[in-house]
Amino acid sequence: QKEVEQNSGPLSVPEGAIASLNCTYSDRGSQSFFWYRQYSGKSPELIMSIYSNGDKEDGRFTAQLNKASQYVSLLIRDSQPSDSATYLCAVPRPSSGSARQLTFGSGTQLTVLP
Amino acid sequence: GAGVSQSPRYKVAKRGQDVALRCDPISGHVSLFWYQQALGQGPEFLTYFQNEAQLDKSGLPSDRFFAERPEGSVSTLKIQRTQQEDSAVYLCASSLGSGDEQYFGPGTRLTVT
Numbered sequence: 582q583k584e585v586e587q588n589s590g591p592l593s594v595p596e597g598a599i600a601s602l603n604c605t606y607s608d609r610g611s612q613s614f615f616w617y618r619q620y621s622g623k624s625p626e627l628i629m630s631i632y633s634n635g636d637k638e639d640g641r642f643t644a645q646l647n648k649a650s651q652y653v654s655l656l657i658r659d660s661q662p663s664d665s666a667t668y669l670c671a672v673p674r675p676s677s678g679s680a681r682q683l684t685f686g687s688g689t690q691l692t693v694l695p
Numbered sequence: 696g697a698g699v700s701q702s703p704r705y706k707v708a709k710r711g712q713d714v715a716l717r718c719d720p721i722s723g724h725v726s727l728f729w730y731q732q733a734l735g736q737g738p739e740f741l742t743y744f745q746n747e748a749q750l751d752k753s754g755l756p757s758d759r760f761f762a763e764r765p766e767g768s769v770s771t772l773k774i775q776r777t778q779q780e781d782s783a784v785y786l787c788a789s790s791l792g793s794g795d796e797q798y799f800g801p802g803t804r805l806t807v808t
Contacts, residue, residue: 585737623801624786624799624800624801624802625738625786625799626799627796627797630796669737669738671737674740681790681793681794681797682728682740682743682751682754683728683730683738683740683797684740685730685737685738685739686737687735687736687737688735688736688737
Protein backbone atom coordinates (compact mmCIF):
# COMPACT_ATOMS: atom_id res chain seq x y z
CA GLN A 582 0.00 0.00 0.00
CA LYS A 583 1.34 3.41 -0.95
CA GLU A 584 1.80 5.81 1.95
CA VAL A 585 -0.42 8.48 0.37
CA GLU A 586 -3.04 7.62 -2.25
CA GLN A 587 -5.15 9.88 -4.41
CA ASN A 588 -7.51 9.28 -7.28
CA SER A 589 -5.45 10.33 -10.27
CA GLY A 590 -8.45 11.62 -12.20
CA PRO A 591 -8.75 13.48 -14.37
CA LEU A 592 -11.66 15.13 -12.63
CA SER A 593 -13.80 17.54 -14.61
CA VAL A 594 -16.41 19.82 -13.08
CA PRO A 595 -18.42 22.68 -14.58
CA GLU A 596 -17.67 26.24 -13.53
CA GLY A 597 -19.45 27.13 -10.31
CA ALA A 598 -19.71 23.53 -9.10
CA ILE A 599 -18.04 21.96 -6.05
CA ALA A 600 -14.90 19.95 -6.76
CA SER A 601 -14.14 17.18 -4.27
CA LEU A 602 -10.63 15.76 -4.03
CA ASN A 603 -9.82 12.77 -1.84
CA CYS A 604 -6.71 11.36 -0.20
CA THR A 605 -6.00 8.40 2.07
CA TYR A 606 -2.83 7.78 4.05
CA SER A 607 -1.33 4.71 5.68
CA ASP A 608 0.51 6.03 8.76
CA ARG A 609 -1.93 6.15 11.65
CA GLY A 610 0.45 8.40 13.58
CA SER A 611 0.33 11.22 11.03
CA GLN A 612 -0.57 14.53 12.65
CA SER A 613 -0.40 17.07 9.84
CA PHE A 614 -1.74 17.12 6.32
CA PHE A 615 -1.20 19.45 3.42
CA TRP A 616 -2.82 20.22 0.09
CA TYR A 617 -0.66 21.67 -2.67
CA ARG A 618 -1.77 23.03 -6.03
CA GLN A 619 0.51 22.57 -9.03
CA TYR A 620 -0.18 24.27 -12.32
CA SER A 621 1.23 22.56 -15.40
CA GLY A 622 4.95 23.20 -15.65
CA LYS A 623 5.05 25.06 -12.34
CA SER A 624 6.13 24.20 -8.82
CA PRO A 625 3.78 23.09 -6.01
CA GLU A 626 2.13 25.82 -3.94
CA LEU A 627 0.69 25.20 -0.47
CA ILE A 628 -3.02 26.05 -0.32
CA MET A 629 -4.25 24.33 2.85
CA SER A 630 -2.92 22.65 5.95
CA ILE A 631 -4.99 20.76 8.54
CA TYR A 632 -4.02 19.20 11.84
CA SER A 633 -7.27 18.38 13.67
CA ASN A 634 -10.27 16.22 12.87
CA GLY A 635 -13.10 18.11 11.23
CA ASP A 636 -13.29 20.89 8.71
CA LYS A 637 -11.05 23.88 8.06
CA GLU A 638 -12.26 26.58 5.73
CA ASP A 639 -10.23 29.20 3.87
CA GLY A 640 -12.16 31.18 1.30
CA ARG A 641 -13.51 28.80 -1.32
CA PHE A 642 -11.39 25.92 0.00
CA THR A 643 -12.38 23.50 2.76
CA ALA A 644 -10.12 20.74 4.02
CA GLN A 645 -11.73 17.83 5.87
CA LEU A 646 -9.81 15.40 8.06
CA ASN A 647 -10.95 12.07 9.52
CA LYS A 648 -8.04 10.45 11.35
CA ALA A 649 -10.06 7.35 12.30
CA SER A 650 -10.64 6.62 8.62
CA GLN A 651 -7.19 7.96 7.61
CA TYR A 652 -8.86 10.19 5.09
CA VAL A 653 -8.37 13.83 4.12
CA SER A 654 -10.26 15.71 1.45
CA LEU A 655 -10.29 19.10 -0.22
CA LEU A 656 -13.46 20.78 -1.39
CA ILE A 657 -13.36 23.71 -3.78
CA ARG A 658 -16.60 25.67 -3.87
CA ASP A 659 -17.68 27.82 -6.82
CA SER A 660 -14.95 26.26 -8.97
CA GLN A 661 -13.32 28.56 -11.49
CA PRO A 662 -11.36 27.73 -14.66
CA SER A 663 -8.31 29.17 -12.88
CA ASP A 664 -8.61 26.30 -10.37
CA SER A 665 -7.66 23.86 -13.14
CA ALA A 666 -4.46 22.26 -11.89
CA THR A 667 -3.10 19.13 -10.25
CA TYR A 668 -3.83 18.92 -6.53
CA LEU A 669 -1.31 17.08 -4.39
CA CYS A 670 -1.97 15.66 -0.94
CA ALA A 671 1.12 15.52 1.31
CA VAL A 672 1.86 13.99 4.70
CA PRO A 673 5.14 14.19 6.65
CA ARG A 674 7.24 11.03 6.41
CA PRO A 675 7.02 8.94 9.58
CA SER A 676 10.71 9.52 10.31
CA SER A 677 10.69 13.25 9.72
CA GLY A 678 10.02 14.52 13.23
CA SER A 679 9.37 18.25 13.17
CA ALA A 680 11.09 18.86 9.86
CA ARG A 681 8.25 17.72 7.65
CA GLN A 682 10.03 15.86 4.92
CA LEU A 683 6.89 15.27 2.87
CA THR A 684 5.41 12.22 1.19
CA PHE A 685 3.16 13.26 -1.69
CA GLY A 686 0.36 11.45 -3.42
CA SER A 687 0.47 11.19 -7.19
CA GLY A 688 -1.98 14.07 -7.53
CA THR A 689 -5.46 14.57 -8.92
CA GLN A 690 -5.75 16.56 -12.13
CA LEU A 691 -8.74 18.91 -11.97
CA THR A 692 -10.27 20.63 -14.97
CA VAL A 693 -12.97 23.26 -14.47
CA LEU A 694 -14.98 23.66 -17.61
CA PRO A 695 -16.26 27.17 -18.46
CA GLY B 696 11.34 39.34 -1.62
CA ALA B 697 12.95 36.81 -3.93
CA GLY B 698 11.69 33.29 -3.81
CA VAL B 699 13.59 30.04 -4.16
CA SER B 700 15.63 29.98 -7.35
CA GLN B 701 17.11 27.01 -9.15
CA SER B 702 19.55 26.70 -11.99
CA PRO B 703 19.74 25.57 -14.64
CA ARG B 704 16.03 25.40 -15.44
CA TYR B 705 16.66 22.76 -18.07
CA LYS B 706 19.53 20.33 -18.42
CA VAL B 707 20.14 17.71 -21.08
CA ALA B 708 22.84 15.20 -20.26
CA LYS B 709 24.16 12.21 -22.12
CA ARG B 710 24.01 8.98 -20.20
CA GLY B 711 27.09 8.65 -18.06
CA GLN B 712 27.71 12.39 -17.63
CA ASP B 713 27.81 14.08 -14.24
CA VAL B 714 25.43 16.97 -13.53
CA ALA B 715 25.18 19.60 -10.79
CA LEU B 716 21.92 21.32 -9.93
CA ARG B 717 21.89 24.48 -7.85
CA CYS B 718 19.34 25.79 -5.37
CA ASP B 719 19.27 29.28 -3.84
CA PRO B 720 16.80 29.23 -0.94
CA ILE B 721 14.95 32.21 0.43
CA SER B 722 17.37 34.30 2.47
CA GLY B 723 17.33 33.30 6.13
CA HIS B 724 15.58 29.98 5.58
CA VAL B 725 17.18 27.36 7.77
CA SER B 726 15.66 24.23 6.24
CA LEU B 727 16.21 23.05 2.67
CA PHE B 728 14.69 20.04 0.95
CA TRP B 729 15.30 18.34 -2.38
CA TYR B 730 12.54 16.39 -4.14
CA GLN B 731 12.43 14.47 -7.42
CA GLN B 732 9.26 14.59 -9.52
CA ALA B 733 8.75 12.14 -12.36
CA LEU B 734 6.21 12.93 -15.06
CA GLY B 735 2.66 12.46 -13.81
CA GLN B 736 3.75 11.73 -10.24
CA GLY B 737 3.97 13.67 -7.01
CA PRO B 738 7.34 14.87 -5.74
CA GLU B 739 9.44 12.30 -3.89
CA PHE B 740 11.68 13.32 -1.01
CA LEU B 741 15.41 13.04 -1.59
CA THR B 742 17.26 14.82 1.20
CA TYR B 743 16.96 17.49 3.92
CA PHE B 744 19.37 20.07 5.36
CA GLN B 745 19.12 22.15 8.47
CA ASN B 746 21.67 24.91 7.95
CA GLU B 747 24.77 23.12 6.64
CA ALA B 748 23.94 19.79 8.26
CA GLN B 749 22.43 17.07 6.09
CA LEU B 750 20.04 15.51 8.57
CA ASP B 751 18.23 13.09 6.29
CA LYS B 752 19.42 11.58 3.04
CA SER B 753 17.25 8.50 3.15
CA GLY B 754 15.45 9.38 -0.08
CA LEU B 755 18.53 9.51 -2.30
CA PRO B 756 17.97 6.65 -4.77
CA SER B 757 21.58 5.56 -5.12
CA ASP B 758 25.13 6.46 -4.19
CA ARG B 759 25.35 8.33 -7.50
CA PHE B 760 23.32 11.10 -5.85
CA PHE B 761 25.10 13.53 -3.56
CA ALA B 762 23.95 16.81 -2.02
CA GLU B 763 25.73 19.52 -0.09
CA ARG B 764 25.05 22.88 1.52
CA PRO B 765 28.48 23.86 2.82
CA GLU B 766 27.69 27.36 4.12
CA GLY B 767 24.09 26.78 5.10
CA SER B 768 22.67 28.72 2.17
CA VAL B 769 23.09 27.58 -1.45
CA SER B 770 22.75 23.85 -2.03
CA THR B 771 23.95 21.67 -4.87
CA LEU B 772 22.56 18.30 -5.88
CA LYS B 773 25.06 16.30 -7.87
CA ILE B 774 24.26 13.21 -9.90
CA GLN B 775 27.17 11.14 -11.11
CA ARG B 776 27.10 8.86 -14.16
CA THR B 777 23.55 9.85 -15.05
CA GLN B 778 21.12 7.16 -16.18
CA GLN B 779 17.91 7.50 -18.18
CA GLU B 780 15.85 6.78 -15.08
CA ASP B 781 17.27 9.97 -13.54
CA SER B 782 15.21 12.03 -16.01
CA ALA B 783 12.81 14.07 -13.87
CA VAL B 784 12.17 17.51 -12.45
CA TYR B 785 14.30 18.20 -9.40
CA LEU B 786 12.58 20.54 -6.97
CA CYS B 787 14.17 22.43 -4.14
CA ALA B 788 12.12 23.80 -1.24
CA SER B 789 13.09 25.92 1.74
CA SER B 790 11.38 26.83 4.96
CA LEU B 791 12.13 29.38 7.67
CA GLY B 792 12.25 26.77 10.40
CA SER B 793 12.09 23.03 10.52
CA GLY B 794 8.31 22.80 10.78
CA ASP B 795 7.29 25.79 8.70
CA GLU B 796 5.66 26.03 5.27
CA GLN B 797 7.90 24.86 2.44
CA TYR B 798 8.32 27.19 -0.52
CA PHE B 799 9.25 25.46 -3.74
CA GLY B 800 11.55 26.67 -6.46
CA PRO B 801 10.68 26.36 -10.16
CA GLY B 802 12.64 23.14 -10.52
CA THR B 803 15.29 21.85 -12.88
CA ARG B 804 14.07 19.55 -15.63
CA LEU B 805 16.78 16.97 -16.28
CA THR B 806 16.64 14.88 -19.42
CA VAL B 807 19.17 12.08 -19.82
CA THR B 808 19.59 10.85 -23.39
